[in-house]
Amino acid sequence: MTARELGLPARVPGGELPERVRVWEVGARDGLQNEQSVVDVGVKLEFLDRLADAGLSTLEATSFVHPKWVPQLADAEELLARLSRRDGVRYPVLVPNERGLDRALAAGVQHIAIFGSATETFAQRNLNRTLDGQFAMFEPVVSRARAEGLDVRGYVSMCFGDPWEGPVDAAQVISVGKRLVDMGCSQLSLGDTIGVATPGQVEALLAGFVDAGVDLDALAVHFHDTYGQALSNTLAALRAGVSTVDSSAGGLGGCPYAESATGNLATEDLVWMLDGLGVEHGVDLDKLADTSAWMAQRLGRPSPSRVVRALRG
Template sequence: MGELPDRYPLPGLPEEVTIYEVGPRDGLQAEKQIVDTATKIEFIERLRGTGLIAIEATSFVSPKWVPQLADAAEVLAGIGAPEGFRHPVLVPNQRGMDRALEAGAAEIAIFVSATERFAQENLASTVDGAIESATPVARQALEAGIAVRGYVSMCFGDPWEGRVPIGQVVAVVRRLADLGCRTISLGDTIGVATPGHVRALLGAIGEAGIGMDRIALHLHDTYGQALAGVLTGLQCGVTEFDASAGGLGGCPFAKSATGNLATEDLVWMLDGLGIRSGVDLDRLVQISGWMAARLGRPSPSRAVQALYRESDPDTLF
């Protein structure tokens, strides 16, 4: 294959970024067809072969709520802990934390909401209640030397509440920063963010004293705006972006939420800007094509659609 974009850097952008891969967790969690444990482990192992270093492996959420991730401990054991790779796991509550620690998790992510309705629908709580529940989990992790990432859902819009005031989001981000979260990921859960909105929110967060080195963007592509939001984030100094191989996933608890930003589409743009991500686009495209075949449908990623060749992806490994 070997097709890559011509490189035309833009001034003022970071030279290097981190791609935080969420496909194995956020991508697969909404799949109705149960993906077997061995395939999940193979997916993560193949993703490691692309140069992705931060790959969110699974979630220790109740199997009753997310049956797809009932095998969290088995997946974590199966992928091991090779040097140089990060495999965070999502932890919803103290019970999930206990299971994650028992399974040997070395990094966790907690999640809260910027809106009351989504906190109610997804977490059966309030905004304050969700943060209060996450607090002892985060403190326990930090005391054990385990890094903590914080997710904030509904930062740009809510399907029930509509517009979300920027100050409301900043207040939640501030609380997670004070809690000790190394990175706080701003979720555009229903994909409504536009570049001006992204810039306004990041500006307000900066004015609140939180550096862009602690901020990540988690953008959905519902209205085709995710890459525009990434470029705005780059212009504002953000250097970590969440993406899902092949564009897998969405939020199963949010009305109208479609897939995550595809990692391949992100890498294509970064390559064209001359920004280092360390990811081999050729290998990644083949892996996402392989997973799409396992799921029985085409990948929504534009880059995968343009570049994937039907062949045995094992030849790449």
């Protein structure tokens, strides 16, 4: 059954919301990077093509992290060389350091992202840097990228809770985020890496960024659904004025830092909610659900997305 056949959801505006939301699709990178079995590059390319055909205009394509650390994305150069780029679609890639930037520039990338931490422990475990030391790694990447005319996004992980440190002080998150903005990042993606945030936390953190002089247009949100809060947290962010939301087609991607983590917010679940709220997004839900069902077959397991399951069984 299709969404069109169901005739749902009913469109009922839900208060002060953005007129349009940019869906930042991370399925091809964040969604696939933890898969144990290597996904063929041809499947990845078809996945990206199908996502573009469904109307998604920002597709995070891959990462230039060293293949030793993320074997699934060792084919980054080949994927980008074979990628059929579409007009009006952005294909950002994750770049961890200057060597990664060299690879991105050689591949003709126009949009990159760096990945930082809001906590000391995660910075040391994931980046092998201290909380302050990570900025010494990022600064030459951002400055060189901007000099080359590239757009730079900054991911900030562990914004709401850390499995080793517990709840994270909003002031610390804002300090890290401000340093990335001042360094030259055009947008921050605030990540609930282990999925523990609740709407009140989201509202408070966003208000703190505004008080610190960061424009809401420069903020995006990235929620995991570990405790079933991803949609409610997203709605809180939208009502606060955020208009860019990260999500993953079919809910692909797990969180290796928390037991029972169910991964990223599913793009279909996000689109269903946006449709019900009357918020524009440009995504064809039926094509997207078909794409996620197709990918689930190739991965050999059902899609975690509730909307995909409802529409495709």
